[in-house]
Amino acid sequence: MKSPFLLALSGLLALVTSPLLAETEPLLKSGDKVVIVGNTIIERARLSGHLETALQLAAGPEVEDLSFRNLGWSGDSVFGDSRSYFGTPEEGRTRLSQNLTDLKPTVALLCYGTGAAMSVESGWTNEKSAAKTSGAGMEESLKLFTEAYQELIERVRTASGPQLREIVLISPPPLENLPAPLPDQTENNKRLAQFRDAIRDIAVKDNLRFVDLFNALGGDDFSGEIASPALTTNGVHYSETGYQILAKALVEELGYPESASPSSDSPSVAKLRSEIIEKNRLFFHRWRPANETYLFLFRKHEQGQNAKEIPMFDPLIEEQEKSIEKAKELVFSESAKQ
Secondary structure (H helix, E strand, O other), rough: OOOOHHHOOOOOOOOOOOOOOOOOOOOOOOEEEEEEOHHHHHOOOHHHHHHHHHHHHHHOOOOOOEEEEEOOOOOOOOOHHOOOOOOOOHHHHHHHHHHEEEEHHHHHHHHHHOOHHOOOOOOOOOOOOOHHHHHHOOHHHHHHHHHHHHHHHHHHHHHOOOOOOOOEEOOOOOOOEEEOOOOOOOHHHHHHHHHHHHHHHHHHOOOEEEHHHHHHHHHHHOOEEOOOOOOOOOOOEEEEHHHHHHHHHHHHHOOOOOOOOOOOOOHHHHHHHHHHHHHHHHHHHHHOOOOOOHOOOOHHHHHHHHHHHHHHHHHHHHHHHHHHHHHHHHHHHHHHHH
8 A cells, every 4th residue: 555644744734725637627617516325435424514614625716605514324225224223224224314304404424335346245234135245255245235326326316306406426545454353354355456447347337436545545565564654543444634635636537637836734723613513412312312212212101302402403403503604613713915
């Protein structure tokens, strides 16, 4: 794997004033509502805010009123396994569809594949008709993943509505080898490369944008060496530093080139990121309240009267969006003075 340190040295969020390359149509436009859907790597991205900060800055000062909603769910699959609380994966798919219908996105970013690539022998879904196949070895498991991912894409299109302009497929980044007793990820990365190829093929077939985080983070050059410096905490889950590098790779893969300023150490960029993190916190409690069993499910007879408080997050999120926009304006204002 290429040393991620080289990526870090080139600047983590130097992405503000340059226009897109002339031949590339910008992904983000003023007023866009962007949803990010995936499993663990997406859910945990909300905690550091680096991905959204990088996208806000890459879009440039002329693109206003962008909103992002993180619908990541740790351990999720293309069948929606983790999104169902007590039911089947179908319940999870229904939940995602309802989320998308409510949010009405114009852009959807999808990122799946790590869990499946690591589980081609043990299985990666509880979907009754697919559970056995998901653990039947590389060939059958990958074929199942590809078919189910295609169905997920169609579900996203249908549930989002006619205003959905683009779907972007993001390949998962590579895994890392860390010192013992953590496992060697060489074989998992070989499988993940094949899943990446399948995701890219779907994107080509469906005329969708494709972001190759696997290659961008050095997966195609993975040699089995111990990562130095490490971007993950355990070889799988990316650290805050890892998300900084992922953010930079994401916007570059989307066609946004680097510019000279500002750095991620800029106080105004730090302020923007903190506002984004707070918005993510509010939205998480809006769409995934910790006591959902008591509010909406089979124990709602105990505390269901409190369900009326959940929509009260909406005006708080709207106010936080205004704070994000002001913080973003400050970043560009300071950049223009330099």
